[in-house]
Amino acid sequence: MSSIQVFNTLTGKKEEFVPINGNKVSLYACGPTVYDSSHLGHARKEIVWDVIQRYLRFKGYDVTFVRNITDIDDKIINRAKELNIRPDQLARHYLYEFWADMYALNVAPPDIEPRATEYLQQMIGMAEDLVKKGKAYEAGGDVYFDVSASKDYGKLGKKNIEDLKSGAREQVRSQEELKELKRNPVDFALWKSASEGETGWTSPWGFGRPGWHLECSSMIKSVLGETIDIHGGGEDLVFPHHENEKAQSEALHEKPLAKYWLHNSFINVSEEKMSKSLGNFKTIGDLLKEYSADTLRLFILQHHYRNPIEFSPESMNAAKQALIRLVRASLFAEYEENGGGFYPSKHYRFNEKVAAAYKRDKTLSEFHDEFVGSMDNDFNTAVAVSHLFGLADKISASKDAAERKLRAKALKDYAGVLGLTLADTRREVDRNSTEQVLALLLQLRQDARANKDFKTSDLIRNELAKVGISVMDTAEGPTWEKT
RNA sequence: GGCGGCAUAGCCAAGUGGUAAGGCAAGGGUCUGCAAAACCUUCACCCCCAGUUCAAAUCUGGGUGCCGCCUCCA
Structure with a gap:
């Protein structure tokens, strides 16, 4: 098996991917905070990680893919208050919507999907352990992580603690109030006190809520263990979220939280980040009314995951046209199985007979090497996709019906590794x-x-x-x- | 202010030392009652300046422009 090179945010370099434990791969990607509808930027993150886990399975790894749900958080609480409903009702509503979006986008469900509210005891336990170990301290019902107890704090986000100290003092007004409690302005909360009547849980330090970063550390530990192979998410999470997760987990366990840290880039609109705070987002639901899931996926996968994408209707339409060429070529397959569908048992590894048949066809054998070569290179889907187009041309150009059929079947199968169904939607007529x-x-x-x-x-x-x-x-x- | 990243054809976008993938759009051709599709085909020396090298889009220095993070954010 050829080796995969991955760009590790921690080292800033491409490294050979070697799982810690033989063939097993533990993969954790930070999931959504369910307080609002998801937009194209969230779709990118989910599609990128969906493709990564599919490809690892295609390569034969035994993957455990975990994606959490943040279902308790200040944003959820505030939003629920505005709408005059309970936070758990709000969270459930948007969780259902998120699932519907993911299903529509053909994003495979993770193997395990823990929710923050299910892990309160573990979070409290972890905070207690950190206090016991002298890595965290209680102050006025809050618990703070002592950043000075962390060996290489700032390494992941490439931050300098001294800069952060001065920055924290100037920029965050609310820090003024916390200054009394925190020993160091960069220290972050593991536990925040809350008054009765607010959403919260009882803890050794009184009524309160967990800090955001604690949930991922606790869930990773409970579900996957103290060190995992790959930890990922959007690039905005590098600092402070992942930095803090890393600091607290490693302070407690004295071993790396993750061997590889991978982060995907964003989607911009008019050269500005697509985000809820800027109000320039398109929800997944809106986009799916205009474009098929395959079109959205192809649009995203024609870009490398670490580069920002500039969203525009023109490029979406370019992807739409491009997809039609792949679909037309794939129709020669007369192949009813949905190439991109996901079943928990399906590991995207072609069965031996099929793989052997593909290997005997010289065109397909060369295509396979090119496809794998580009995906091995830090999941370069843009190049992998370009080879799909090359294969599509060869299918259309072939005069031999059996050969054409075999290659078209291969096209569908390999597209399926990227989660593209190549479903022919051109004849779906609306009302x-x-x-x-x-x-x-x-x-x-x-x-x-x-x-x-x-x-x-x-x-x-x-x-x-x-x-x-x-x-x-x-x-x-x-x-x-x-x- | 600190840190990180980007700048490639009309548009989108790969490529990190050996002479520019792919997609969209556009032009020409084959086919066709017309059209569409399909197939063939044409279309860039890589922001600017200086340097390293036999060789640079790719490395170094400087400049210009843009973006992100540092605060919730995929």
């Missing part, structure tokens, strides 16, 4: 088009009746009846309904 087509048929029938051509008019009505549409002549003219 508006249906009505217009029926109006046209009824008009032709009226013309025939006006010419006393009852043979034609009856033919139209009888044939429509056969497909379940009954035509009725009323005083206001003809109309129709489904029978």
Whole structure:
């Protein structure tokens, strides 16, 4: 098996990917905070990690992919307060919506999906252990992590503690109030006190809530262990979220939290980051009304995951047109299985017979090497996709039906590794088009009746009846309904 | 202010030392009643300046422009 090179944020270099424990790979990607609808930027993150886990399985690794749900957080609490509902109701609503979006985008479900609210005891336990170990301290019902107890704090986010200290003092006004409690302005909360009536849990330090970073550390420990292979998320999480997770976990366990740290870049709109605070986002739901899931995925995968994407309707349409070429070529397969579908048992590893058949075809064998070569190179989906187009050309150019069919089947299978279904949606007709087509048929029938051509008019009505549409002549003219 | 990143054809976008992938758009051709599709084909020396090297889009220094992080954020 050829080796994969991954860009590790921690070292700032591409490194050979070697799992800690043989063939097993533990993968943790920070999931959504469910307080609002997801937008294209979130879709990118989920699609990127979906492709990474699919590809690792394709390569034969035994992957455990964990993605958490942050279902308790100040944003959720504040939003719920505005809407006058309970935070858990709000979180559940947006969690369901997130799942629906992911399903629509053909993003495979993670193997394990822990929620923060299920891990309160573990979080409290971890904070207690850190206090016991002298790495954290209690102050006024809060618990803070002592950054000075961390060996290499700032290494992941490439921050200098002294700069952060002065920055923290100047920039964050609320720090003024916390200054009394914190020993050091950079220290961050493991536990925050709350007053009765607010959302919270009882703890050794009184009623309160966990700090944001603690949930991932606790869930990783509980679900995957003290050190995992790959930890990932959006690049904005590098600092402070991942830095702090790393600091607290490593202070407690005295071993690395993750061997490789991978971060995906953002989507910009008009050269500005797409984000909720800027209000320039398109929700996944909105986009799916205009573009298919494959189009969105292809658009995202035509860019390298570490480079920012500039969103524009023009490039979305370019992706839409490009996808049609792949779909047309894949139709030669007459292959009913959904190439991109996900089943928990499916590991994207082609069965031996299929793989052998692909290997015997020289074109496919070369294609395989190119595809794998580009994906091995830090998941370069942009290049992998370019080879899909190359294969599509060879399929269309082939004169041999059996050869064409085999290659088209391969095209679908490899596209499936990227989560592209290549489903032919070109003939999915919406209600508006249906009505217009029926109006046209009824008009032709009226013309025939006006010419006393009852043979034609009856033919139209009888044939429509056969497909379940009954035509009725009323005083206001003809109309129709489904029978 | 500190840190990190980016600048490649009309547009989008790979490529980190050996002479520019791919997609969209556009032009030409084959095919076709017309059209579409399909296939063939044409289309860049890589922001600017200086340097290292036999060789640079790729390395170094400087400049210009843009973006992100440092505060919630995928």
